[in-house]
Amino acid sequence: MDAKEILKQYGIPLPVMKTVKTKQDAVDAAKAIGYPVVLKIHSSTILHKTDVGGVKLGIENEYQLREAYEAMEKRLKNGIDGFLVQKMYEGHYVIAGMKRDRQFGPVVAFGLGGIFVEIMKDVSLRIAPLTGKDADEMIKEIKTYPVLAGARGGIKADLALLKDILMKVSRLSVEHPEIKELDLNPVVVNAKEAVAVDVRMIE
C-alpha cells in the first residue's frame, strides 16, 4: 500500500506537490505551486535520496530550478523514474514515527529532527493507542521542547497540529497491523501548519 495514500486517508497533511517527467513540466509546476520549492528525484530503487544528491531544497526561481534539474538528471541518469516538485515549507523539522515492538505492539515516537533525534536521542515514546494527555506529554517532554515553543524569537510551532498528527499516527498504527515501521520525517511545523513532507513506511 502506498504510504502517502494511507496518510491521506487519516487526514495527515501532505505537502503540495506534483510529479513531473520533463524540465518544462517542472518549471510549470513550480510556477503553479509558488517559489520557493523543493526538487526531488522520484525513484523506486533509490531509498536515501538525500545521500545521492537527489534532493534540492530552497529553490527560489526558475533559473535555480533548471540548474538543479539538469544536475540531478546528469548525475543520476539511471534509477530516476521522474521528478517531484514540492512546496518548500519553513518551520521546525520534527519526526513522528512508529515502531512495532514484539512485546508492546505499536510504539509512537516523537522528536526534533536531525541530530537531536539521532545523536542526542532526544525522543519521547508512548505505546499506542495514545490518549490526548499522552500526546501532550510526548511533545513537552523532549529536551528541545523550548525550541518548538519559540525560544529566542524562533518560530512558535502550533502544538495542537502536532498533537493531531501523533494521534493519527497512533490510530493508524493500531488499525494497520501490517505496517511494521513508519517515519514521518520530517514533519515541518510552523505557527499555521504541520506537514508530513517525507514519509517512509515498512510493511
Next chain:
Amino acid sequence: MKDLKYLFEPKSIAVIGASRDENSVGYGILANLLRGGVFSTRHNEPFRGNVYPINPNAGEILGLQCYASISAVREKVDVAIIAVKSKIVPVVMKECVQKNVKAIIIISSGFAEFDDEGKKLQEDVLAIAKKSSIPVLGPNCLGVINTNSCLNASFAPAMPPKGEISFISQSGALADSIIDWALWKNYGFSKIISYGNAADIDLPDLIEYLNADKATKAIAIYVESIRDGRKFMAAAKQCTKPVVIMKAGKTELGLEAALSHTGNIATSYEIYKAAFRQSGVHVADNVDELFEAAQVMAYQPRLKENGIAIITNGGGCGVITADNCIENGLTLSPLSPETLKALDASGKMHPAYSRRNPLDIVGDALPGRYEVAINTLLKQKDIHGAIVVQTLQTMTQPLENAKIIVAAKEKFRDKPITAVFMGGKFTRMGKMYLEAHKVPVSAYPLKAVLAMKALLHKKE
C-alpha cells in the same frame, strides 16, 4: 483470572525430589517448610500443614516418612513442589494432575532458559498445565514465600520479617539476596514470588493476585523482560495499589546478559519506560530505590501536585536538596506573602532566615522553630509536601525534631513529609523514631527526594 489461593495458602504440600543430601535443593525446600528457613532467624516459622517428602529411594528425611510417588500419599495434597531433573518433570506433573493438586511449583531448571530440548520440555509442561487448568509456577524458579501463612515454599535461605510489601522477582538469586538484606534492615515482606520462566503463571497473573490480596499494600517488581507487554500494561493499569518496578537490561551489554539468562527476548529500555509510565508504574533505577519506593508508597499519601517545600537548618544542605529536586523533576513552590507574614509574626524565626524556598531557618533552630516552619509551610495551599533537612549543631535536638515531624504528619494527612537527618551517630534516635512512625528518613538528601518523586507517581 487464575485462582492462586492454594499456591499462597496451602494446607498440605508434597516435595517431589526431597533429598537427604544437605547440599541439595530438594533438602533445602523441605527444611524451609519444616523450619521456616535453613539460616536460623527469629522470623522463621514452620509450615503448619502437612508435608509429604516424595523420594522412591529414601525411607525418611528430616524425621518425615518418604513416599515413593505422590500417588502413594493417601491424604489430599494442595501444592506439589517439583525439584527433580527437568527430563522427568512432565511425567511427575501428570501424576500431580491425577492426584488433583491445586497448584504446582516447578523449581527445576533446564527448560527454555537452557536449550532447545529444554524449550520443548517447557512446552510439554505448559500443555499439561493448560489441559488440567492447574496453575503452575516456574519452571526455573526459587518458589514462593508467604509470611502471613508461615509458608516458605522455596529454597531461599530464610524467611524475611513480616510486612506489607510483596515482591515479584524474575530472578531467584536476587530474591535470595533481598531476603538477607531485609533481615539485616528489618524490612518486612508479605509475599516473595520468584516466577522463573513463567511457562504458565506470568507477571500479570501475580499482579492481579496481589492487587486483590488484603495483606499487600505495595508491589515491588524486578524484571529482565516482559513477554506480553500489553497484558502487563492492562494488569498494571487495573491495579489500584502502588507498583514500583526495576527493569534490568538497560544497556546493550546488559541486554545480552538478560537474553542468555531467560528464555525471553528483551526490548529497548526506553520502550519499557514508556509502557511503565503509561500504566502508572513507578520506575526504580536500582535495587535500593525499588524497595525504598515500595515502602514509601505503601505508607505515605500521594504528592497530589508537583510543588513542595524544603525546610532546613543548614543553608548548604538546602541547596543540595534543591538541586536533587530539580534534577529529578520536582518543583519548589514559592512561599506566599501570607506564609512569610505568619513566619514573621511567630516570633520564632531568626532575623536572617531565608524567606524563600528552600526555607533556611538557620543553624541554631530549636524544635519550636521547626514546628512553626513546618506547620506554616504545609498550611500553604500550593505546597503539597515537605522535605525536612536537619543538620546536627550544638543545640540541635534530633529526637524532638522527629516528634514534631511525626505530629505534622498526623495533622496534614494528605501531604507527604520525608526527612533527611544528615549524619549518623547522634541523629540515630531521631531516625529511629521517624522509622517507627513510617516517615521516610535518610542521611542524605537524594533518598528523600527520590521518595518524594515516587509519591508524585503514586496512583490516586
